[in-house]
Amino acid sequence: MRHPFHKVLMCLLLLAGCAAISAEDKAALAQPANCADLEGQIASLEALRPNQFKKARVMAGYVAPDGLIGGAIHNDFRDRKSIVNGSYEQEIDARIAEIRQACK
Numbered sequence: 001m002r003h004p005f006h007k008v009l010m011c012l013l014l015l016a017g018c019a020a021i022s023a024e025d026k027a028a029l030a031q032p033a034n035c036a037d038l039e040g041q042i043a044s045l046e047a048l049r050p051n052q053f054k055k056a057r058v059m060a061g062y063v064a065p066d067g068l069i070g071g072a073i074h075n076d077f078r079d080r081k082s083i084v085n086g087s088y089e090q091e092i093d094a095r096i097a098e099i100r101q102a103c104k
Contacts, residue, residue, distance in 0.1 A: 020058050020079040021088065029095055035103035045096050050083050058083045 025048050034041050050058070058080045082088040 020061075020076045020083055029092065033099040033102040038099065038103050041099060042096055045092055045099075048092055049089055055083060 028044055028048060031041070061080055079088070082091070
């Protein structure tokens with residue numbers, strides 16, 4: 001019979017590789033405007049939007065002990081908060097508007 005600790009350990013291992021906003025996503029958001037590939041850049045930024053599953057997973061991190069541990073491991077509580085309260089999506093919208101304005 002498996003010990004309940006195995007479930008907790010498995011959750012911790014799964015969370016160890018899951019930052020709320022990855023470094024690649026942050027880099028994509030910070031890239032300068034590329035007017036030659038405007039639609040491609042905007043499409044890649046649109047793809048950064050968290051879907052409902054990701055929002056639910058991040059929200060669970062605020063109430064589940066293993067989510068709190070995962071947040072402590074990655075030090076991404078600020079990123080999690082921005083996903084939950086919608087400011088990350090607003091940041092994406094603002095960046096898309098900046099790129100469109102720069103490429104007029």
